[in-house]
Amino acid sequence: MMRKIKLTRANKSILLKALAPYYYQEKALGRSTQESGMLILKINSLPADKKATFSTEEICLMRTAINRLRNERLSKGQYTDAADDMLIKLI
Numbered sequence: 001m002m003r004k005i006k007l008t009r010a011n012k013s014i015l016l017k018a019l020a021p022y023y024y025q026e027k028a029l030g031r032s033t034q035e036s037g038m039l040i041l042k043i044n045s046l047p048a049d050k051k052a053t054f055s056t057e058e059i060c061l062m063r064t065a066i067n068r069l070r071n072e073r074l075s076k077g078q079y080t081d082a083a084d085d086m087l088i089k090l091i
Contacts, residue, residue, distance in 0.1 A: 001055070002056075003056070004052065004054075005054060005090070006049070006089075007046055007049070007050065007051075008049055011085075012043055012044075012048055014083055014086045015065070015066070016040065016043060016044060017069065018065040018069040018083070019036055019040050019043070019061075019062070020040065021065075021068070021069070022061075022065040023037060023040060035057065035061060036065075039058050039061055042058075059090055062090055063090045066087050067087065069083055070083040
């Protein structure tokens with residue numbers, strides 16, 4: 001199943017900030033990074049403020065990465081509104 005999501009500049013930035021550590025963690029653990037790497041390239045190449053189509057697997061990966069970023073920030077007592085807003089768009 002495919003779904004369209006509008007990516008603002010802020011949302012693109014949040015997604016890239018969330019996916020990069022996920023990519024490197026998976027790489028360090030010796031797991032496949034092809035899916036996360038391709039998603040990073042796709043998001044990076046998309047123009048801001050346009051709707052983009054993502055597969056269910058891509059959305060699940062984005063949700064996982066953003067949730068990790070959000071939980072990391074919460075554990076440090078940091079502000080998470082932007083990450084929370086992006087999670088709501090993906091749900």
